[in-house]
Amino acid sequence: MGNLEKLKKAFSESLEIEPETITDELSYSSGNWDSIAHLALIASIETEFDIMLASDDVIDMSSFQKAKEILGKYDIKF
Amino acid sequence: MTSNFSLEGKVAFITGSTRGMGWATARTLTRFGATVILNGINSQDLLEQRKEELKKEFNVECDGFLFDVGDMDAAQNCYNQIFKKHKKLDILVNNAGTLDDNLVGMIRKEDIRHTFSTNVNGVIYNLQFAARLMSRNKSGSIINISSLVGRVGNEGQVVYGGSKAAVIGITLSAARELASKNIRVNAIAPGFINTDFVKPLPPAIFQQRLNSVKMGRIGEPEEVANAVLFLASDLSSYITGQVLGVDGGMIM
Numbered sequence: 001m002g003n004l005e006k007l008k009k010a011f012s013e014s015l016e017i018e019p020e021t022i023t024d025e026l027s028y029s030s031g032n033w034d035s036i037a038h039l040a041l042i043a044s045i046e047t048e049f050d051i052m053l054a055s056d057d058v059i060d061m062s063s064f065q066k067a068k069e070i071l072g073k074y075d076i077k078f
Numbered sequence: 079m080t081s082n083f084s085l086e087g088k089v090a091f092i093t094g095s096t097r098g099m100g101w102a103t104a105r106t107l108t109r110f111g112a113t114v115i116l117n118g119i120n121s122q123d124l125l126e127q128r129k130e131e132l133k134k135e136f137n138v139e140c141d142g143f144l145f146d147v148g149d150m151d152a153a154q155n156c157y158n159q160i161f162k163k164h165k166k167l168d169i170l171v172n173n174a175g176t177l178d179d180n181l182v183g184m185i186r187k188e189d190i191r192h193t194f195s196t197n198v199n200g201v202i203y204n205l206q207f208a209a210r211l212m213s214r215n216k217s218g219s220i221i222n223i224s225s226l227v228g229r230v231g232n233e234g235q236v237v238y239g240g241s242k243a244a245v246i247g248i249t250l251s252a253a254r255e256l257a258s259k260n261i262r263v264n265a266i267a268p269g270f271i272n273t274d275f276v277k278p279l280p281p282a283i284f285q286q287r288l289n290s291v292k293m294g295r296i297g298e299p300e301e302v303a304n305a306v307l308f309l310a311s312d313l314s315s316y317i318t319g320q321v322l323g324v325d326g327g328m329i330m
Contacts, residue, residue: 039210039213042210052158052161054154055206055207058210
């Protein structure tokens with residue numbers, strides 16, 4: 001599974017949405033993405049990519065696009 | 079659910095674990111099977127010595143991290159290391175604490191900053207990082223070491239008492255927030271315990287404190303460690319948001 005698919009899987013499972021509905025514009029506070037889901041999303045991303053995100057990155061991860069940018073800092077390319 | 083105190087297969091991080099109650103807790107949790115990770119602040123030599131002592135007594139290898147719990151970046155680095163090696167954390171004991179006694183009117187800004195940095199900020203930082211690791215497995219136990227002073231107060235301990243009352247507030251809120259992730263958060267409020275904190279007490283004050291203990295003796299660090307063991311183990315699997323006094327019936 002490629003990195004994009006892995007990230008979509010993490011978003012899909014933690015926010016309980018269909019993978020095909022995930023776009024770069026998907027952002028915090030939209031749909032199911034509330035503060036509770038955010039922490040589940042972070043745990044899911046960390047598990048999927050076997051990393052531990054810095055606290056600032058957890059807070060800054062406010063959209064799907066932003067998630068890709070942040071993961072770039074952890075040598076995860078899209 | 080297991081029916082004993084076994085911590086086999088569990089990973090435990092104990093802050094401030096090179097001396098006193100933290101060290102007693104490290105020995106106790108190791109004795110019951112946990113893989114313990116130590117933390118100290120001042121001396122790498124003491125940290126190495128403690129690792130050697132655990133190895134000698136229990137035939138285990140353990141890690142240790144020298145950092146100030148009030149330093150968030152250092153804490154993050156520690157949890158990154160824990161994650162890399164163990165991939166999980168089951169138990170956090172927020173034990174590291176500091177004490178700057180001063181009467182009202184004699185309290186310096188630095189006393190407040192230093193005490194709250196360790197006793198309050200440190201607890202929140204570690205709790206936050208630990209909860210993130212624990213939430214992946216939907217399981218964990220966090221034990222925060224407060225103090226009897228945080229519940230009933232004591233003369234000359236406005237700063238310390240404030241910080242330890244904060245630990246109780248942190249515990250109660252975190253317990254509510256993390257319960258749905260099956261992460262339990264409890265506090266222990268030790269009374270008069272035989273640690274480095276009591277060594278500087280003048281004999282008259284020591285006796286006065288002792289007189290306030292209904293059981294008539296000072297508590298030993300191992301007795302606090304036993305309470306930690308209970309809260310860390312599955313025997314307390316339905317207990318969260320509680321403050322357990324370990325004080326021999328002390329009234330201040």
